[in-house]
Amino acid sequence: xxxNQLGNTDLELSRLGYGASPLGNVxxxxxxxxxxxxxxxxxxxxxxxxxCSPYYGLTKAETVLGKALKGISRDRYILSSKAGRYGPEQAxxxxxxxxxxxxxxxxxxxxxxxELDIFLLHDIxxxxxxxxxxxxxxxxxxxx
Numbered sequence: 001x002x003x004n005q006l007g008n009t010d011l012e013l014s015r016l017g018y019g020a021s022p023l024g025n026v027x028x029x030x031x032x033x034x035x036x037x038x039x040x041x042x043x044x045x046x047x048x049x050x051x052c053s054p055y056y057g058l059t060k061a062e063t064v065l066g067k068a069l070k071g072i073s074r075d076r077y078i079l080s081s082k083a084g085r086y087g088p089e090q091a092x093x094x095x096x097x098x099x100x101x102x103x104x105x106x107x108x109x110x111x112x113x114x115e116l117d118i119f120l121l122h123d124i125x126x127x128x129x130x131x132x133x134x135x136x137x138x139x140x141x142x143x144x
Contacts, residue, residue, distance in 0.1 A: 001014050001015065001016070001045065001046030001047065001048075002014070002015045003015065003048070006118075011078055011117060011118075012048075012078075013048065013049040013078055014046055014047045014048045014049050016047050016049075017047065017049035017050065017051055018038075018039065018042040018047050018049065018050045018051070019051050020039075020050060020051060020052040020056060020061045020062075020064075020065045021052075021053070021056040021057070021061055022035065022038075022061075023035040023039075023052075023056070023057065023060065023061040023064040023065055023068075024056035024057015024058070024059075024060040024061030024062075024064070025057050025060065026056050026057055026061070032064055032067070035064050035068070036064065036067060036068040039065065039068035039069070040068065040072075043072065043076055043077060048076065048077050048078050049077070049078045049080070050065065050069075050077050050078070050079050050080070051080045051081070051118075052065050052079075052080070052081045052082075052107075052111070053081055053082040053085070053122055054081070054082070054083075054086055054103060054106065054107055054110075055082070055085045055086055055087065055092075055122055058086075058087065059106075059110060062081065062107055062110040062111055063110050065110075065111060066110050066111040066112040066113075067112075069111065069112060069113070070112055074113065078117045078118070079111065079113060079116055079117050079118070080116060080117060080118035080119065080120060081107045081111070081116055081118075081119060081120070082119070082120045082121065082122035083095075083099070083100045083103035083104060083107075083119065083120075083121060083122065084099075084100065084103075084121045084122045084123065084124065084127070084136070085122035085123045085126075086103075090126070093123070093126060093127050095121060095124070095127055095131060095132055095135070095136040096135065096136075097135055097136065097138075097139035100121075100136060100139045100140065100143075101139065101143070104116070104119060104143060119140060119143065121136055121137075121140065124136075
């Protein structure tokens with residue numbers, strides 16, 4: 001597997017990543033044990049970047065991913081999740097600093113980790129960009 005440094009960080013991400021949305025049955029029903037095996041296989045193949053979101057399966061993907069990562073050394077993977085989108089409707093978006101901070105804590109609990117390596121805002125093109133720039137991004141910066 002080839003790896004690249006992410007910008008000016010010390011993170012070395014595999015060129016291929018594992019997108020965990022299938023663990024939340026986003027596109028089709030995936031048996032939990034099969035989903036967990038795919039995570040383990042990805043890691044065995046050298047994929048170290050795993051991306052998830054509370055939106056994927058309405059928190060199911062994060063919950064299953066947490067089970068898959070249990071007992072795996074934290075230095076074997078780079079983990080990202082997202083905040084801001086929590087369901088399919090416009091009303092399910094919340095980019096407020098209060099919700100972003102709560103979302104981070106909730107994701108950490110579901111994933112069974114103490115920190116995320118990368119934390120993103122989900123689908124900002126569907127919300128007020130001025131608000132994101134003025135409120136949401138400063139919140140992310142403060143969470144570093």
